[in-house]
Amino acid sequence: MLPAFVPMRSLRSCAHRGSILQINTPSQPVPSFVLFSLGFRPFFLLASVYALISILLWGGIYVYGWTMPRLPFSTMHWHAHEMIFGYGMAVAAGFLLTAVRNWTGLDTLRGYPLAGLAALWIGARVAGWIFPGQALPMMALDLMFDLWLAAAVFRPILRAKQHDQIGIASKLVLLMLANLCFYLGVSGVLEQGIVWGLHCGLYVLLALVYSMARRVLPMFIERGVGYPVKLRNRVWLNRAVIYVFVLFLIADVFWQNVPVTAALAGLLFAAHAMRLAGWHTRGIWDKPLLWVIYAGYGGATFGFLLKALAPFTSLPPSLALHAFALGGIGMITAGMMARISLGHTGRNIGHHSRLLAPAFMALCAAYVARVLLPIIAPEHTLWWLGIAQTAWMVAFASFVWVYAPILVKPRADGMPG
Numbered sequence: 001m002l003p004a005f006v007p008m009r010s011l012r013s014c015a016h017r018g019s020i021l022q023i024n025t026p027s028q029p030v031p032s033f034v035l036f037s038l039g040f041r042p043f044f045l046l047a048s049v050y051a052l053i054s055i056l057l058w059g060g061i062y063v064y065g066w067t068m069p070r071l072p073f074s075t076m077h078w079h080a081h082e083m084i085f086g087y088g089m090a091v092a093a094g095f096l097l098t099a100v101r102n103w104t105g106l107d108t109l110r111g112y113p114l115a116g117l118a119a120l121w122i123g124a125r126v127a128g129w130i131f132p133g134q135a136l137p138m139m140a141l142d143l144m145f146d147l148w149l150a151a152a153v154f155r156p157i158l159r160a161k162q163h164d165q166i167g168i169a170s171k172l173v174l175l176m177l178a179n180l181c182f183y184l185g186v187s188g189v190l191e192q193g194i195v196w197g198l199h200c201g202l203y204v205l206l207a208l209v210y211s212m213a214r215r216v217l218p219m220f221i222e223r224g225v226g227y228p229v230k231l232r233n234r235v236w237l238n239r240a241v242i243y244v245f246v247l248f249l250i251a252d253v254f255w256q257n258v259p260v261t262a263a264l265a266g267l268l269f270a271a272h273a274m275r276l277a278g279w280h281t282r283g284i285w286d287k288p289l290l291w292v293i294y295a296g297y298g299g300a301t302f303g304f305l306l307k308a309l310a311p312f313t314s315l316p317p318s319l320a321l322h323a324f325a326l327g328g329i330g331m332i333t334a335g336m337m338a339r340i341s342l343g344h345t346g347r348n349i350g351h352h353s354r355l356l357a358p359a360f361m362a363l364c365a366a367y368v369a370r371v372l373l374p375i376i377a378p379e380h381t382l383w384w385l386g387i388a389q390t391a392w393m394v395a396f397a398s399f400v401w402v403y404a405p406i407l408v409k410p411r412a413d414g415m416p417g
Contacts, residue, residue: 034410036114038417039097040344044337045400045407046118047090050125051330052396054082059389063382071128072135073186077194078128083325084201085142085179086125089149091333092172092208093117096153098344100169104160109152117152120145139183146176168211174204199253202321206300206328207245210272213297213332214238218279220339224290224350225283232278241271258311265307272301289349292335292360299327299367319371326367330392334363334399341403346413359398366391 035041058079060066071078097108109117124141131137150172157165178201185193218231248264251257276298284290303323306315338356342349370388374381411417 033111033115035408036111036118038101038110038344039108039114040094040337040340041407042114042118043090043094043097043121044341045404046121047087047094047333048337048396048399048403050082050090051087052393052400054079054086055389055392055396059386059393063386063389069129070132072133072138073194077186077198080198080202081182082125083329084198084205085146085175085182086121088201088205088329088333089146089175090121091337092175092205093121093149095212095336095340096149096169096172098340100153100156100165103165104156104162106156106160108156113152117145117148120148135183135186139186142179143176143183146172146179150176168208171204171208175201178204196253200249202324202329203245203249203253206324209300209328209332210241210245210297212336213293214275217293217297220293221279221281221284221290224287225281226286227283229281229283231281234274234278237271237274241268241275244268244271252307262308262311265304265310269301269304269308272297272304276301288357288360289335289339289352292338292363293332295364296327296331296335299331299371300324300329301327302371303327315375319374323367323371326363326370326388331360331363331367334360334395338399338403341406344411344417345406345409346411346415347406353402355398355402359395359402362391362395362398366395 035045057066057068058075061068061075062079068075073081097114100106101108120141124138124145127138127141128135150169153169153172154166157163157169178197180197181190181193181200182197183193184190185195185197187193190196214233218233222229222231244264244267248261248268251264252261255261276294279294284294300323303320306320306323309315310317310320338352339349342352366388369384369391373384373387377384
């Protein structure tokens with residue numbers, strides 16, 4: 001979710017070799033079980049494994065007609081919910097628990113408490129299958145996880161009086177409320193709860209990812225392309241995007257006014273395209289850890305164009321939603337997890353596995369198959385879905401193969417973390 005939120009003055013002080021998050025790190029001994037020494041380790045591992053397993057299940061159900069235990073809601077809603085509140089929240093937890101520790105100089109969860117939080121996340125993922133047709137066990141575990149994570153992030157921020165980070169952490173509260181809204185809909189308490197919860201969850205998570213890109217992508221590019229370059233980050237544009245996005249969310253989810261939503265989406269497309277143009281330099285395309293984030297940002301931005309064209313076309317709304325999800329969340333979070341995992345385990349981010357570029361290309365292929373090919377040849381949509389799901393699984397199988405050993409082993413430089 002996500003490395004959006006390191007203050008720029010802190011980012012400038014980071015060494016190229018390490019992670020952007022290696023700032024003001026507390027000197028604490030490493031727990032005997034390395035996996036739970038910092039938040040990024042268990043949650044990036046869980047997120048990447050779950051990205052693989054959940055899409056394998058979803059592909060089997062949707063494309064091949066597998067029969068699965070009865071869930072408390074439809075399998076379509078399960079897929080959407082688990083991508084947002086399962087995968088997405090795991091990535092957010094891994095980033096924020098690590099980043100907040102470095103921003104504040106205060107410990108976040110580690111050891112047994114971190115293992116307990118991870119256990120809650122796992123429990124929420126499997127409860128729907130263990131208790132067929134019952135929403136309460138899944139809801140209880142899921143919301144307990146959301147609440148504990150929010151408390152674990154807010155506590156050091158408030159103790160350190162870093163009030164400028166509260167806006168970032170508050171997105172966890174909004175995600176928790178969206179999740180609650182979803183479960184109220186499942187339980188029949190809130191008529192529109194499922195739709196509101198899923199759409200709000202997606203948009204808040206997307207906002208988290210966009211905030212990350214705004215803060216760190218220009219710095220990554222400037223330091224990573226190998227030659228001097230100065231990119232632009234316009235303050236007025238940054239503020240305008242936030243305000244327009246809030247209006248867009250309200251118009252699309254609650255007001256459901258298609259013309260207004262389309263107009264606001266058009267503004268967001270233009271604004272984000274302007275950002276991308278200001279951040280471009282040719283050296284991006286030689287660095288997989290740069291181009292996957294840049295391409296993911298562009299893929300999400302294309303989703304706003306699809307929303308803007310909605311009143312004039314018969315394209316299904318799911319295309320825009322998958323542009324946001326595959327581009328803005330899938331590709332960007334994969335790139336950020338790859339970079340952070342290298343930096344925070346004492347490895348040189350310039351010397352990564354050769355599997356990374358093919359894995360990221362597979363994510364791009366998934367985006368093309370799920371978003372673009374159905375526009376060109378909608379009569380073959382089921383084929384495109386199968387290809388997209390396969391490409392996604394190839395990407396995350398490669399990611400797990402490369403990063404699982406890194407995430408469970410001590411740092412390469414012998415430092416704690």
